Amino acid sequence: MASDPTLPVRIVSTGVYRPRHSDVFDARARIASRPRAGIDETASMMAAAALTDAAGTTLALGELDRLIVASIIPEQPIPTTAILVARRLGLAAGITAYDINASCLGFLQALESAAHAITIGACRRAGVVAVELATLGLNEADAETASLFGDGAAAVILAAAAPSENSAILALRFAAHPEGADLCAIRAGGSRWNIRRPPADPGDYLFAMQGRRVARFTMEIVPPFLDALLAGAGVELDRIACLIPHQASPLGLQFIQRLVRDSGVHVVDIIRDHGNQVSASLPSGLHAAIASGRLRRGELGLLLGSAAGISLGGMVFRY
DSSP: OOOOOOBOEEEEEEEEEOOSEEEEOOTTSSOSEEEEOOTTOOHHHHHHHHHHHHHTTTOOGGGOOEEEEEOSSOSSSSSOHHHHHHHHHTOOTTOEEEEEOBTBTHHHHHHHHHHHHHHTTSOSEEEEEEEEOGGGGOOTTSHHHHTTBOOEEEEEEEEEOOTTOOOEEEEEEEEEOGGGTTSEEOOSSSSSSSSSSOOSSGGGGSOEEOHHHHHHHHHHHHHHHHHHHHHHHTOOGGGOSEEEEOOOOHHHHHHHHHHTTTTTOEEOOOHHHHOBOGGGHHHHHHHHHHHTTSSOTTOEEEEEEEETTTEEEEEEEEO
C-alpha cells in the first residue's frame, strides 16, 4: 500500500477543561469518577476555557484565523457553537468558524479539516476544540451504559510546521461501516422526531447502545484498520511512542492493550477518572500524553478511535 501524503503541520499546544463537579462511583466500579457539567458550564464556556488553557501565557488567541468545534450536541441549533465560542473569546470579525459532528471521531475529523486548510494556505493557525455534555443525554435507568460517560472539553492549536521542524501528520484514515448504524443512537431530537413530531417513546431522546454487539463489531474491524493506518504512514507499530485510543470503555481499552502488547507502545488510559467523553475523549488523552511526558517532541504518536456508525478513525503523527 502506498504511503499517505504527509501534512506538514504541528500541534503547537493542547489544553483541557474539566467540569467542577464529579460523580464518584463505588471503588470497585470500572469508572471511579466522571466529570459532570453544572448548569452554568455550557458548551461554549467549556470550549472557550479549553482553548484558553491551550493558549496559556505564550500564545495569543487573537492569532487564530480558524476555529472548529467538534460536538455531538450543539449548545443550540443555531448559530453554531463555534460562533458562540468565538464571541466568548472576543475573536476578531472575519474568522472562519464552524462545527463538526462525527460522534466520537469529531475531534479527528475537525483536525483533518484544519490540517488541510493550513497545508493549502487557507489559514495560518487553527484552534480545534471538542466539547461534550454527554451526561445530559444518558438514560440513568441503564446503569451499565450511563456510568461510562463524562463531560468536558479539550483543545489543540495547530499551525504549519517550519522547515526546521519535523512535526507532521503522516497518515489520516477513516472508515465507516453503516451496517452498524443502529448499534449506538439517539433517535429523537432531530428532524425525524422532535417537539412537533414527538416519538412514541420519550426514551428515544436519550442515548441507547447495544454495548456487547458494539464491542464485538469493533474488535473485528479494528485490527485490519490499524494495519492499513500504519502502512499508510510507512511505519511499524514498534516505532510508535504513544498510542492514544478513544476512551470508549474499560473493555475496549483492554482490547487495545492486548492488541499492541508485544510492540512496547505505551497506551494512554484515563477512563477511570474521565469516563467516555465522546468527541472530547481523544484530545483529552492527547493532552494527558503530552502533559505527562509520555509523548515528547519528535516522537511518533497514534490517535485511534471508534464512533457510532460504526466508524473508525486514526492518525499517525510526529509530535
